[in-house]
Amino acid sequence: MKEKGWKDLAIGGRIDEAGCAEKFETGSWRTFRPVRDEEKCTHCLRCWIFCPDSAIEVKDGKVTGIDLDHCKGCGICEKVCPPKIHAIDMVQESELSKEE
Amino acid sequence: MKSIATKKVIVLTGNDAVAEAMRQVNPDVVPAYPITPQTELMHKFAGYVSDGDVKTELVLVESEHSAMSAAVGASAAGSRVMTATSANGLALMWEIIYIAASTRCPIVMAVVNRALSGPINIHCDHSDSMGARDAGWIQLHSENAQEVYDNVLQAVRIAEDTDVRLPAMVCLDGFIISHTIEPLEVNSDTTVQEFIGDFRPVHNLLDSDKPFTFGPLDFHDYYFEHKMPQVKAMEKAPNVIESVGIEYGKLTGREYGLIERYKTEDAERIVIALGSTCGTAKATVDDLREKGEKVGFLKIRCFRPFPVKEVREALSGARAVAVLDRSVSFGAQGGPVMMEVRSALYGETAPPIKGYIYGLGGRDINPDHIGQAFDELKDIASSGKSSDET
Numbered sequence: 001m002k003e004k005g006w007k008d009l010a011i012g013g014r015i016d017e018a019g020c021a022e023k024f025e026t027g028s029w030r031t032f033r034p035v036r037d038e039e040k041c042t043h044c045l046r047c048w049i050f051c052p053d054s055a056i057e058v059k060d061g062k063v064t065g066i067d068l069d070h071c072k073g074c075g076i077c078e079k080v081c082p083p084k085i086h087a088i089d090m091v092q093e094s095e096l097s098k099e100e
Numbered sequence: 101m102k103s104i105a106t107k108k109v110i111v112l113t114g115n116d117a118v119a120e121a122m123r124q125v126n127p128d129v130v131p132a133y134p135i136t137p138q139t140e141l142m143h144k145f146a147g148y149v150s151d152g153d154v155k156t157e158l159v160l161v162e163s164e165h166s167a168m169s170a171a172v173g174a175s176a177a178g179s180r181v182m183t184a185t186s187a188n189g190l191a192l193m194w195e196i197i198y199i200a201a202s203t204r205c206p207i208v209m210a211v212v213n214r215a216l217s218g219p220i221n222i223h224c225d226h227s228d229s230m231g232a233r234d235a236g237w238i239q240l241h242s243e244n245a246q247e248v249y250d251n252v253l254q255a256v257r258i259a260e261d262t263d264v265r266l267p268a269m270v271c272l273d274g275f276i277i278s279h280t281i282e283p284l285e286v287n288s289d290t291t292v293q294e295f296i297g298d299f300r301p302v303h304n305l306l307d308s309d310k311p312f313t314f315g316p317l318d319f320h321d322y323y324f325e326h327k328m329p330q331v332k333a334m335e336k337a338p339n340v341i342e343s344v345g346i347e348y349g350k351l352t353g354r355e356y357g358l359i360e361r362y363k364t365e366d367a368e369r370i371v372i373a374l375g376s377t378c379g380t381a382k383a384t385v386d387d388l389r390e391k392g393e394k395v396g397f398l399k400i401r402c403f404r405p406f407p408v409k410e411v412r413e414a415l416s417g418a419r420a421v422a423v424l425d426r427s428v429s430f431g432a433q434g435g436p437v438m439m440e441v442r443s444a445l446y447g448e449t450a451p452p453i454k455g456y457i458y459g460l461g462g463r464d465i466n467p468d469h470i471g472q473a474f475d476e477l478k479d480i481a482s483s484g485k486s487s488d489e490t
């Protein structure tokens with residue numbers, strides 16, 4: 001894609017389009033990855049409510065996965081997941097890549 | 101536009117003059133946090149809000165960082181926004197003043213100049229606003245309460261002009277202007293409303309039919325490109341400031357330019373300053389002129405953008421120039437005003453320039469001090485040389 005010149009840009013660094021953060025992958029910034037245990041998850045959706053990056057994927061009221069292209073690994077989902085359920089664990093990316 | 105409006109003279113402090121101008125502007129949103137010597141200004145304006153004299157949403161925040169953040173948010177949402185601060189308050193806004201400029205929010209802010217800590221001091225110098233000179237804001241300086249009032253009204257027009265769309269600071273010397281009562285002419289409320297016109301928002305985040313992303317991340321691919329329009333807007337600002345100043349002159353009889361030349365036409369020695377010291381310097385020039393000395397004074401009204409062409413022209417006939425700075429730029433080659441003036445003259449057949457630092461932390465400057473500078477310029481003019489020492 002040819003990059004735009006300064007005259008073609010919208011004023012004040014804004015982007016005249018909503019929700020464009022989706023197009024910008026930030027998942028590579030992560031140190032810890034949330035790993036969800038499908039068996040334990042009760043689909044209470046607390047993680048979905050609290051995730052600051054809207055990275056918890058939900059369909060028909062059920063968690064279907066985590067959008068790793070945008071999850072920054074903040075660990076909030078792990079903290080808000082009810083302790084008795086404890087369906088999410090934060091695992092260091094380097095450990096996972098060893099496994100992979 | 102109607103010519104000279106009905107004149108009404110009232111007595112106000114500099115702070116009151118800003119509050120009065122703000123009452124007449126009736127901004128949509130004013131986020132504010134108190135700090136000496138600005139506190140009284142917002143106190144007065146808050147009175148207008150609670151008395152229902154303005155329709156402004158006054159947002160009382162927990163710090164200046166929040167005040168400027170709320171100002172940017174409100175401006176992005178499509179409101180006309182004003183605020184005011186001083187010294188350490190401005191310092192606490194630091195991160196967001198750059199964001200206000202880069203996101204092109206035409207916020208107007210009175211800066212009641214006060215020395216930055218430390219040591220802690222509440223009195224006047226220009227270390228606060230001079231530190232912010234590279235933030236991308238327009239900076240207008242005021243000689244007295246009249247100019248404070250006039251500058252605030254013009255700043256609204258300048259900041260919001262479609263060629264500019266940059267935030268603007270109106271600087272007034274803490275205590276010396278902010279707390280001194282002076283008579284000044286004020287315009288009628290209708291004259292002010294007609295002069296500033298309806299607010300045409302740059303951004304309107306609340307328009308859900310046309311959603312956009314405000315303040316996104318920007319890397320090496322576009323950050324540079326986003327700085328360029330800021331540079332260009334600053335380049336266009338002088339014309340706008342001048343034409344607004346002329347229009348305001350037609351309306352009120354008080355015309356404003358980027359600089360003000362006081363008896364400089366045939367002057368051999370010229371002193372340059374900004375802020376309240378301009379009045380003292382003019383009185384000194386009058387005294388020396390009576391003794392037959394060819395001296396003049398140059399006031400920098402607009403420090404950002406710096407009026408290079410006008411300063412060059414005003415100094416073209418001078419044989420020696422003194423620049424008075426009310427702040428220090430540590431480790432630099434003189435005070436901020438001095439460095440600008442000297443750069444403006446580089447490559448010209450320039451007169452020798454001597455820099456002076458004065459009045460830090462509110463120390464008084466009187467006609468004798470300025471007379472002394474004019475005296476020293478005599479030797480400099482005859483030898484054609486100045487020392488590098490400020």
Ligand code: SF4
Nearest residue numbers: 051071072074075077
């Ligand atoms: S780690 Fe943070 S960003 Fe990633 S899914 Fe959990 S809450 Fe969202």
Ligand code: SF4
Nearest residue numbers: 041042044045047081
């Ligand atoms: S908070 Fe835990 S239990 Fe609730 S939906 Fe998320 S992962 Fe499942």
